[in-house]
Amino acid sequence: MTTSSPERLHALDALRASALLLGVVLHATLSYFPTTGVWLIADTDRSSLMSGLFFVIHAFRMPLFFLLAGFFGRMMYRRMGAGRFALSRLKRIGLPxxxxxxxxxxxxxxxxxWGMTTMYGPLPEGEAPPLNWRTVPLSHLWFLYVLLLIYPxxxxxxxxxRIIPGADALGRAVDKLFAMLAGTPFLLVAPAALVAALVFSDSSGPIWFGVRSPDMGLLPNTPALVTFPFAFWMGWMMQRQIHVLDQLKGVWFINLGLAALATAGCFALVGFSPDxxxxxxxxxxxxxxxxxxxxxxxFIFGFxxxxxxxxxxHSPVWxxxxxxSYWVYLVHLPLVVTLQIWMFDWGLPAEVKLVLIxxxxxxxxxxxxxxxVRGTFIGWILNGRTKPVFRRK
Known part of the structure; x- marks a missing residue:
């Protein structure tokens, strides 16, 4: 989802593209987990490295995306006003x-x-499970559904x-605290404590996956229902004072170092393979x-x-x-799963298959x-504009 603005924030554009494109890598690892029952296809060649790579990407990718959605969302809200902003979100999020x-x-x-038949042969006859608001599969499009809950x-x-007494003063106090902490690793404290509380209190799913993607049912699981709106709010507040980006630039190595140590701690507690x-x-x-x-x-603040x-x-490539990246992420999953099923029994290392996919x-x-997409009405829907497919001489 590309934001058109008078001044491009090239670093955040590239970071948002990276978060979406990492989703292709993340989903490509799923068939190579040592544990069965995780994905549509369980390859004959598996690796703990694949599940470890998934864990690292999954830990920060979507909270980072929602933070950036909040950042760019406030930028557009201020430029468009409430009415036009709502219509633009319906077009670029709701319609897709x-x-x-x-x-x-x-x-x-x-x-x-196809996947079940490939692994086990012809499927026995039986009734499909009932489809209701609790079981409707949102697949990887769940992030659009959650955004449609957050934007209103x-x-x-x-x-x-604008009308609540004291709201302005509260906002300025939060801004001041955010700016004071942004140049230090202490900015991690409150968000990390919130995640810890959510994970500790959640008993509805496998703990290895941490904050689980709400890809099943119309009511997101509690950790997801809190984590992703909170990340969106953090981005919204960050856009109120863009100078905090430079403060984060000064401590990126500390934040990434802490993230790496914490990830090692996660693996020490739950292992590389999901149980x-x-x-x-x-x-x-x-x-x-x-x-x-x-x-x-x-990882979020560090990256x-x-x-x-x-x-x-400015980089033409980025x-x-x-x-x-928005189009690529929206349509990638059926192609990735098709390739996973096609390579099911090729007898190659899982890492090689991942690269091939x-x-x-x-x-x-x-x-x-x-x-x-680029020069068609689809590009207008997804990116807010069309671009020439080929350069004119």
């Missing part, structure tokens, strides 16, 4: 969700049947803040939640600072990736963007 979800639903039924709340909150039945003592569960919180927010330090300039999928996805 309602138009793509039925396609993905049918595609995944077909891929599930953000608009109403922004409008209410779907894992039960931790209360002490270990609390430690895991805290380590996950530090890893999540250390914001790193990209500010290295990527805060600008193109920023424009194309990316080498095949990414060119197809980028070519489809260039020919089908």
């Amino acid at each position: 969700f309602v138009s793509l979800w039925p396609i993905m639903f049918v595609a995944f039924i077909a891929l599930f049947i 709340a953000a608009i109403l909150t922004a409008l209410a803040a 779907l039945m894992m039960a931790l003592s209360e002490m270990k569960k609390a430690l895991f939640g805290l380590a996950l919180g530090v890893a999540m927010w250390g 914001i600072g790193l990209f500010q330090a290295l990527m805060n300039h 600008r193109y990736l920023a424009d194309s 990316l080498l095949i999928a990414m060119p197809i996805l980028l070519i489809s963007y260039h020919l089908l």
Whole structure:
């Protein structure tokens, strides 16, 4: 989702593109987990490295994306006003969700049947599980659904803040605290503590996955329902004083170092391979939640600072990736799963298969963007504008 603004924030554009494109890598690892029952297809060649890579990416990628959505969301809200902003979100978030979800639903039924048949032979006859508000599969489009829940709340909150006595003073106090902490690792404390509390209190799913993606049902699980709106709010508040980006730039290495240490602590507590039945003592569960919180927010603040330090300039390649990343992420999953099923029994190391999937999928996805999206009405829906497919001489 590319934001058109008078001044491009090149570093954050590149970071948002990276967060979306890392989703392709993340989903490509899923069939190579040592644990079965995690994905549509469980490859004959598996590796703990694949599940470890998934864990690291999963720990921070979507909270980072929601923070950036909040940052760019406030930027557009201030420029457009509440009414135009709401309409733009319906076009660029709501329309892709309602138009793509039925396609993905049918595609995944077909891929599930193909995958199960590939692994186990012909499927026995039986009734499909009931489809209701608790079981409706949102697939990887869940982030659009959650954004559609967040944006109305953000608009109403922004409008209410204009008339609620004391709201301005509270906002200035939060701004001051944010700015005071942004140049230090102490900015991690409150977000990490929130993640720790959410993980510790959650008993509804495998703890290894930490904050689980709310990809099943219309009511997100509690950790997701709090974590992603909170990240959005952090981005919204950060945009109120953009100078904090430079403060994060000064401590990126500290934040990433803390994230790396915390990730190592997570692996020490739960291992590299997801155990779907894992039960931790209360002490270990609390430690895991805290380590996950530090890893999540250390990576988020660290990568914001790193990209500010290295990527805060115009790059034609990164600008193109920023424009194309939304489309690539929306449509990548059926192609990735198709390649996973196709390579199921090739007898190659899991790491080699992962590289092959990316080498095949990414060119197809980028070519489809260039020919089908960039200069068409789809590009207007997704990116707010169309761009020439080929340069004029």
